[in-house]
Amino acid sequence: MPAPDRLRISPAARTALDELVARDDPTILGLVLSGSAARGLATERSDVDVFVVRAEATGQETARSSAIDEIPDSLTELEDVSPYGSGGWWFRWSYAYAEVLRDDTGGRITAAVRRLATVDAAEQRAILVDHSRLDGG
Secondary structure, eight states, X not given: OOOOTTOOOOHHHHHHHHHHHHOOOTTEEEEEEEHHHHHTOOOTTOOEEEEEEESSOOOOOOEEOSSEEEXXXXXXXXXXXXXXXXXXXXXXXXXXXXXXXXXXXXXXXXXXXXXXXXXXXXHHHIIIIITOTTTTO
8 A cells, every 4th residue: 555645745755655554564563654744744855754553662763764764653652642741741742643554453553643642621621721721821
């Protein structure tokens, strides 16, 4: 399955993304597109940010090239949503416009990405009321 045609990315980035999507690696459970490409803001100079989801953390570092960044993630880490105000809260922004390109878990990756990108009622209250974000404070 190639990368979606609607992505405005460079030919090199498209080739790298197509190769990643087609990679025959049984340890890969899913792929999640993030960053400027997912938000529709990529330019010819943008790389493509992709979370490569595996069952367990591998200890691998992000593999970076001029075309694509392969960011390692585990299903366990993806499903462990850091609540507002915690140390990992800020990282949830990475999933705000993310697109699941592959989910071999029966929907667990898709559900986790949706939860990461959404604030629940308690978080809404904490952000808007408890921390006075409604008045710009």
